[in-house]
Amino acid sequence: MAEAEVDDVFIDDITFPAVDGYALGATLFLPRGAKQHAVVINSATAVPRKIYRKFAGYLARRGFAVLTYDYRGIGDSRQRAMLGYNRPKSLVGFKATMADWAALDITAAVKWMRERYHTLPLTYVGHSFGGQALGLLANNNEVKRALLVAAQAGYWKLMASPERYRVYALLNFAGTPLTRLLGYMPGWSGVGEDLPKGVFEQWVRWVMSERYLFDDPDLRTLSNFPRYAGALRSICLSDDPWATRPAVELLCTGFKATTPEILTIMPADADAKTIGHLGFFRPEHRDTLWRGAAEWWRRKADRVTARFSYSDIKQPASSPLSPSSFRGA
Known part of the structure; x- marks a missing residue:
């Protein structure tokens, strides 16, 4: 595994074992x-780790050791070996669920970074599903700070209209028949990367449930939500039709041992025309969104010297679906 030096950052493509021994493709970004x-950095559903490469490099240049990786069945973790046996290229018959991603893959990533850098505070970045999964981890108490980006309880009716109807049709009328026919959910249908059948089917069940994953009676790891007691900042992008403010608030109600800080950011706050569900990680946000995140982690945000600080953003009044409305989550 050769280590390359790029722009004052060491970048190493590696593998590390999931909880069950499955080898996950990953990249380690280190400062000089x-x-x-x-x-x-924990990915969104059907999003490969390469999407986060520029953001990871930015953080590494500022003194952060950063790990990005692919969940099983995604990107470089699609064809990795498990217990010495090669996985087939096709996802047909590939056994994985979103609960597996959390319990086996994300849990292992947190453990791997905690053991390797045991003297450093551990920070968690969760994009969409990656943010949802924080509450499912048995070892989430190892995380000191967590930044959730566009992470939501993704019930379809909490999505913005008309996107909610497109998603409903995609998942039920196109995705479900395709997955049953092919044995996996093809990325060309509009979801991003190909998805294992179990992942897609569990995702559909959650999206169709009023309280999303909180309504899953078989999801035993929901009991881990109250274990997380570190700092929690959840970023809601105002033009994101998936992770709307009510959906972000609903997810945050599960974190009962901490007080989530939910910030709604409009594109104008970041000198942008659009941001959306994926846009936070675009490199044009280096001096705005990325800088604000790095300063929050370092506890050195300075409203006088910083060009952009999340504390400058004026927050809207509580939405009709406020966190208090979902205290049973």
């Missing part, structure tokens, strides 16, 4: 100088 924080 002293390391101040360890960061694990």
Whole structure:
């Protein structure tokens, strides 16, 4: 595994074992100088780790040791070996669920970074599903700070209209028949990367449930939500039709041992025309969104010297679906 030096950052493509031994494809970004924080970036559904490469490099140049990786069945973790046996290229018959991603893959990523950088504070970045999964981890108490980006309880009726109707039709009238026919959910249908059948089917059940994953009676790891007691900041992008403010608030009600800080950011706050569900990680946000995140982690946000600080954003009044409305989550 050769280590390359790019723009004052060491970048190493590696593998590390999931909880069950499945080898996950990953990339480690290291600063040349002293390391101040360890960061694990956890992907959205059907999104490969390469989407986060520029953001990870930005953080590494500022003293963060950063890990990005692919969940099983995605990107470089699609054809990795498990217990010495090669997985087939096709996802037909590939056994995985979203609950597996959390319990086996994300849990292992947190453990791997915690053990490797045990003297550094551990920071968690969760994009969409990656943010949802924080509450499912048995070892989420190892995380000191968590930044959730566009992470929501994704019930379809909490999505913005007309996107909610497109999603409903895609999942039920196109995705479900395709998955049953092919044995996996093809990315060309509009979801991103190909998805294992079990992942897609569990995702559909959650999206069709009023309280999303909180309504899953078989999801025993929901009991881990109250274990997380670290700092929690959840970013809601105002033009994101998937992770709307009510959906973000609903997810945050599960974190009962901490006080989530929910910030709604409009594109104008970041000198942008659009941001959307994926846009936070675009490199044009280096001096705005990315800088705000890095400063929050370092506890050095300065409203006078910083060009952009999340504390400058004026927040809207509580939405009709406020966190207090879902205290049973």
